[in-house]
Amino acid sequence: MTRIDKTAAGAIGVEAINMTMRFGDFTALDNVSINIGAGTFHALLGENGAGKSTLVKCIMGFYHATSGQLLVAGREEHMTDPKVAQSLRLGMVYQHFTLVPSLTAAENLVISRADAPAVIDWRSERRRLDAFMATMPFSVPLDQPVSRLAAGEKQKLEILKQLYLGNRFLILDEPTSVLTPAEADEVLTHVRGLTQAGEITVLMITHKFREVTAFADEVSILRRGKYVGGGRVDEMSIDEMSRAMMGEAPQISERTRHETDRQPILTLRGIRAQDRSGLKSIEIDDVTLHSGEILGIAGISGNGQMELMEILTGQRRTFGGSITVNGRPYAATRAEARAHEIRYLPEEPLRNACAPRMSVAENLAFRMFDEGRGGGTAFWKDGRAIARNAVSLIDGFRVKTTSPAARIASLSGGNVQRAVLGRELTGGVRVLIVSNPCFGLDFNAVSTIRDRLIDARNSGTAILLISEDLDEIMELSDRILVMSEGRVTYETPIATANVAEIGQHMAGHG
Amino acid sequence: MSTIGRIPDQDRLTAAQILSGLMPRAEAVLIPLAALLAGFAAFSLFLLALGKSPAEFYALVWKAGFSSAFSWQNTLSRVSPLVLAALCVALPARLGLVVIGGEGAIVLGGLAAAVTGTAVANLPSGLGMVLMALAGMALGGLWIGAIGALRIKRGVNETIASLLMAYIAIALMNHFVEGPFRDPASLNKPSTAPLAEGLRVGDMPFVAAHWGVFAGVVACVLCWILIERTTLGFAARIAGDNVRAAQVQGLPVARLVIGFTALGGAFAGLAGYFEVAAVHGSANASLIAGYGYTGILVAFLARHNPLAILPVAVLLAGFEASSGLIQRRMDLPDATILVFEGMVFIIILLSETLYGRLRIFTPGFWEQS
Incomplete structure (x- = not known):
C-alpha cells in the first residue's frame, strides 16, 4: 500500500x-x-x-x-x-467546545486566527469569510451567537474553524x-x-x-x-x-432480568425550578419511578438533566410541585434518605460525591459514619468501624489503592467510581438515582457498573438512570423518558423504543 | 541465598514501611515548619536591607519572649486571646470559610462582658463571672454566626463580610463606650465602669498568667475532639472539602456552617471577656489590640488544627511581646513585627499549594524505594 x-x-x-x-x-x-x-x-x-x-x-x-x-x-x-x-x-x-458562546460564528472564526489584527475591519473580514464558506461543503449560520447553535452545528463550526485556519x-x-x-x-x-x-x-x-x-x-x-x-x-x-x-474477548456477562412486583416509589409532580443559567425553567409534570425497574432519562447534555439530579438531591430549590417517596413528601434530608433507603450516584464522582482531600477510608464512610445503634444518629465517630467498613468495601468492590489512608483524589477514575459504587450500594437500597455512571471509564469498569445496576434492579431496587449515552440507556432501561429544554417530552417502554425517534426528541424535534 | 543474607533486606523493608506510614502524616507539620523557616529567612533579608542584624533581632525575640520568668509572663498574657481568636478562624475553615473578622467578635464580646459585669454586681461573684463570660460568648457567636448565615443563605462572601463587620463592631464598641455605657469617672480614656474586684479574673497558681490561658487550652482540646472524634466534625470536614458531596449525602450543610461559625465567634467573644475581666478591668479602646488579626496567622500556621494552634500561638505571642524591646534596642519601628508576620503569612499561603504535590509525602514513594 x-x-x-x-x-x-x-x-x-x-x-x-x-x-x-x-x-x-x-x-x-x-x-x-x-x-x-x-x-x-x-x-x-x-x-x-x-x-x-x-x-x-x-x-x-x-x-x-x-x-x-x-x-x-x-x-x-x-x-x-x-x-x-x-x-x-x-x-x-x-x-468539548472551545468557541466563545456569546460571540457569533463569524466573530469566533476571525478571532481564532493567530494573525487577527488589533483593529478588525469587519466588512472586509466578512467578505473573505463568505468567500471561504462558499468553498465549503457545509455551512453554519454566521450571524447568530454560538450559544444559540445546536450542538451539531457547533461541532461543524469547530471543524470549519480548523479549515478556516488553513x-x-x-x-x-x-x-x-x-x-x-x-x-x-x-x-x-x-x-x-x-x-x-x-x-x-x-x-x-x-x-x-x-x-x-x-x-x-x-x-x-x-x-x-x-x-x-x-x-x-x-x-x-x-x-x-x-x-x-x-486484550481478550470482552466478558459480556449474560445480564438476565428478573421481574419483580412493580410498586410506585418515587413520584415527581408539577416540579418547577430554574435551570443553571437562571434563564430557562425546568418543568417536570409527572414522573413515577417503580420498584424493580430502570427508568432511563435520555437527553443531550444541558437539557435539564443536571438540574433534575440537583432537585432530587435537594441541591436545587423548587418553586412548585412535590416530590413524594412511598406517598410521603421528600426533601432529600439525610434522615429521609436513610429511612427510605435512597442512594445517589452523581456523575463525575470525584467532583460530586467525594471529598478529594480526605482519605479513601473516610470517603467510604460517608454513608455509615453517623449511623448510631438502633437507627439513631451517633455523636461519637467510631474510627474502628470506619476502618472495618473501608477494608470490606475495598475488598468487595476491588478498589485499587496504596492504602486506605491515601487521598481519594490519588485513585484512578475507575477506582473512584468503584469506591463510590461500593459505598452507595451497600446495605438496603430501595431507590438509586444515577447520573452518567460510566462517563470516562474503561470497558471493564463500565461492565462492572452496569452489572451491578442490573443486579440491583433484579432485587427490586428502583433505579432512575440519567445518561447522555443513548447506548447505555437502550442497554439498561425498562422504560425511557427523553428530556429536552427542561421538560420530559417523550416516553416509551423499551419494547417499542426506537433510536431514531428518541434521537429526534432529544434534538427537540418531535 | 542464605537466610542471613536476607535479614538486612527485611530491615530496609521495615524502614520503608515506617517511612511510608510516617511521611504522609509528617506533611502537615513539615510544610508549615519549612514555610516558617522561609519566613524567618525572608525577614532576615529585609533586616539586612535596612542595615540591621538579623542575629540581634532573633536574640532579642528570645530574650524578650522566652528567656526568663518575666518574659514568659509577658508572652503568656498574649497567648489566651491569640488562641481563642485563632479558633474563630480555624473552626469556620473546616467548612471552607475564610473568616478574618475575629477582631470584631473580641471587641463586642469584651463590651458585652463589661456591660453585664456592671449589671451583675449584686450577684455572687462566681455566678456573675459565668454570666459575663456567657454574654461575651453569645454576642461574639451571634456576630460571626450571622456571617456564616449570610454566606450559606445569601451567598455573601464571608471574608469580606467578616472584615467589614469587624469595623462595624469597633465603631459600635466606641459608640457605646463613649455614650450610653461610659463611666463618667473615665476622663482621658472613655471606658465602661470598672469591674468589681470580685468579678476580676486572677492568675493561675504556679504560672504567671491569667486563667484565660487555661480556657484557651481547654477550648483547643474541645475543638480538636469536636473535629476529630465526633460525627459532627466529620460531617463538617466533608462539607468543607466538597460541599456538593455533602449535599448529596443529605448533610445539614447550612446548620453546620452556622454552628461552626457561631462557635468560633463565641471563642473570640470569650477572648474579649478575658481581656476585660483579667487585663483591662473595663471595656475601652484597649480591646482593639489586633489579636483578631494575628489570630488569623496563628490559625493558618497551625493548618487549622486546634492542637497545633497552642504552640504556634506561644511562638507568635513571644514575637509580639518582644516588639517593645526591639523598638528600643534596634531602633526599629514597632510595625517591624507586622512586617515579619505579613511575610510569614504570604509564605504560608504560598506553601498551601504544595500539599499533595510533593512525592516524598506519598506512601508510594517510600514503598517503591
Missing part, C-alpha cells in the same frame, strides 16, 4: 515512528508507530488510559515524546511547542460525544467527504465501533500504551477490533 505524503488538494500525512512517552516510572506510550496517509480518515481506538490522548498530545506538541520521530508530510519535524504544530497546519478539535491535518477527540446520533452521522459524513476530496487528513479518537466501520478508512488500536493492531477498516471485523482493544 503506498502512502501519500501530501494530496494535490493540500491534505498532509503524518507518521509517528517508535513514539515513547514516559511520565516518571509510568510508560504512557510504548514504542508506538502509526502512519496516517494524506487524505485518509484514520480512527484511533482504545480504552481510557490506552495512550490515545498521550499520542495526539505528542503529535500536537503539548507533550515532548521521550523518544521517537514524527514525520509531517514526509519531513521529520520536532514538535517542541504547540505553535510548531500550528505552523505545520496541524489542528485539533477537542471533545489546517490540513485534523485530530478529532471524540467529536460526537455531545451530539445526537443523527447529528453525529451528519458531521462525520461531511468530514469523510472532505477527506475523500483530499482536502484534509483526519485522525479521530473514538470508542464507538459504529463510527469506525461507517466512516473511517483505517484504524489503529492502542492498549496500555502499546500499538496492538490496526489496518484497513474494511478488512477487519468489529470482533477483531474489540478483541485487540480489550
Whole structure:
C-alpha cells in the first residue's frame, strides 16, 4: 500500500515512528508507530488510559515524546511547542467546545486566527469569510451567537474553524460525544467527504465501533500504551477490533432480568425550578419511578438533566410541585434518605460525591459514619468501624489503592467510581438515582457498573438512570423518558423504543 | 541465598514501611515548619536591607519572649486571646470559610462582658463571672454566626463580610463606650465602669498568667475532639472539602456552617471577656489590640488544627511581646513585627499549594524505594 505524503488538494500525512512517552516510572506510550496517509480518515481506538490522548498530545506538541520521530508530510519535524504544530497546519478539535458562546460564528472564526489584527475591519473580514464558506461543503449560520447553535452545528463550526485556519491535518477527540446520533452521522459524513476530496487528513479518537466501520478508512488500536493492531477498516471485523482493544474477548456477562412486583416509589409532580443559567425553567409534570425497574432519562447534555439530579438531591430549590417517596413528601434530608433507603450516584464522582482531600477510608464512610445503634444518629465517630467498613468495601468492590489512608483524589477514575459504587450500594437500597455512571471509564469498569445496576434492579431496587449515552440507556432501561429544554417530552417502554425517534426528541424535534 | 543474607533486606523493608506510614502524616507539620523557616529567612533579608542584624533581632525575640520568668509572663498574657481568636478562624475553615473578622467578635464580646459585669454586681461573684463570660460568648457567636448565615443563605462572601463587620463592631464598641455605657469617672480614656474586684479574673497558681490561658487550652482540646472524634466534625470536614458531596449525602450543610461559625465567634467573644475581666478591668479602646488579626496567622500556621494552634500561638505571642524591646534596642519601628508576620503569612499561603504535590509525602514513594 503506498502512502501519500501530501494530496494535490493540500491534505498532509503524518507518521509517528517508535513514539515513547514516559511520565516518571509510568510508560504512557510504548514504542508506538502509526502512519496516517494524506487524505485518509484514520480512527484511533482504545480504552481510557490506552495512550490515545498521550499520542495526539505528542503529535500536537503539548507533550515532548521521550523518544521517537514524527514525520509531517514526509519531513521529520520536532514538535517542541504547540505553535510548531500550528505552523505545520496541524489542528485539533477537542471533545468539548472551545468557541466563545456569546460571540457569533463569524466573530469566533476571525478571532481564532493567530494573525487577527488589533483593529478588525469587519466588512472586509466578512467578505473573505463568505468567500471561504462558499468553498465549503457545509455551512453554519454566521450571524447568530454560538450559544444559540445546536450542538451539531457547533461541532461543524469547530471543524470549519480548523479549515478556516488553513489546517490540513485534523485530530478529532471524540467529536460526537455531545451530539445526537443523527447529528453525529451528519458531521462525520461531511468530514469523510472532505477527506475523500483530499482536502484534509483526519485522525479521530473514538470508542464507538459504529463510527469506525461507517466512516473511517483505517484504524489503529492502542492498549496500555502499546500499538496492538490496526489496518484497513474494511478488512477487519468489529470482533477483531474489540478483541485487540480489550486484550481478550470482552466478558459480556449474560445480564438476565428478573421481574419483580412493580410498586410506585418515587413520584415527581408539577416540579418547577430554574435551570443553571437562571434563564430557562425546568418543568417536570409527572414522573413515577417503580420498584424493580430502570427508568432511563435520555437527553443531550444541558437539557435539564443536571438540574433534575440537583432537585432530587435537594441541591436545587423548587418553586412548585412535590416530590413524594412511598406517598410521603421528600426533601432529600439525610434522615429521609436513610429511612427510605435512597442512594445517589452523581456523575463525575470525584467532583460530586467525594471529598478529594480526605482519605479513601473516610470517603467510604460517608454513608455509615453517623449511623448510631438502633437507627439513631451517633455523636461519637467510631474510627474502628470506619476502618472495618473501608477494608470490606475495598475488598468487595476491588478498589485499587496504596492504602486506605491515601487521598481519594490519588485513585484512578475507575477506582473512584468503584469506591463510590461500593459505598452507595451497600446495605438496603430501595431507590438509586444515577447520573452518567460510566462517563470516562474503561470497558471493564463500565461492565462492572452496569452489572451491578442490573443486579440491583433484579432485587427490586428502583433505579432512575440519567445518561447522555443513548447506548447505555437502550442497554439498561425498562422504560425511557427523553428530556429536552427542561421538560420530559417523550416516553416509551423499551419494547417499542426506537433510536431514531428518541434521537429526534432529544434534538427537540418531535 | 542464605537466610542471613536476607535479614538486612527485611530491615530496609521495615524502614520503608515506617517511612511510608510516617511521611504522609509528617506533611502537615513539615510544610508549615519549612514555610516558617522561609519566613524567618525572608525577614532576615529585609533586616539586612535596612542595615540591621538579623542575629540581634532573633536574640532579642528570645530574650524578650522566652528567656526568663518575666518574659514568659509577658508572652503568656498574649497567648489566651491569640488562641481563642485563632479558633474563630480555624473552626469556620473546616467548612471552607475564610473568616478574618475575629477582631470584631473580641471587641463586642469584651463590651458585652463589661456591660453585664456592671449589671451583675449584686450577684455572687462566681455566678456573675459565668454570666459575663456567657454574654461575651453569645454576642461574639451571634456576630460571626450571622456571617456564616449570610454566606450559606445569601451567598455573601464571608471574608469580606467578616472584615467589614469587624469595623462595624469597633465603631459600635466606641459608640457605646463613649455614650450610653461610659463611666463618667473615665476622663482621658472613655471606658465602661470598672469591674468589681470580685468579678476580676486572677492568675493561675504556679504560672504567671491569667486563667484565660487555661480556657484557651481547654477550648483547643474541645475543638480538636469536636473535629476529630465526633460525627459532627466529620460531617463538617466533608462539607468543607466538597460541599456538593455533602449535599448529596443529605448533610445539614447550612446548620453546620452556622454552628461552626457561631462557635468560633463565641471563642473570640470569650477572648474579649478575658481581656476585660483579667487585663483591662473595663471595656475601652484597649480591646482593639489586633489579636483578631494575628489570630488569623496563628490559625493558618497551625493548618487549622486546634492542637497545633497552642504552640504556634506561644511562638507568635513571644514575637509580639518582644516588639517593645526591639523598638528600643534596634531602633526599629514597632510595625517591624507586622512586617515579619505579613511575610510569614504570604509564605504560608504560598506553601498551601504544595500539599499533595510533593512525592516524598506519598506512601508510594517510600514503598517503591
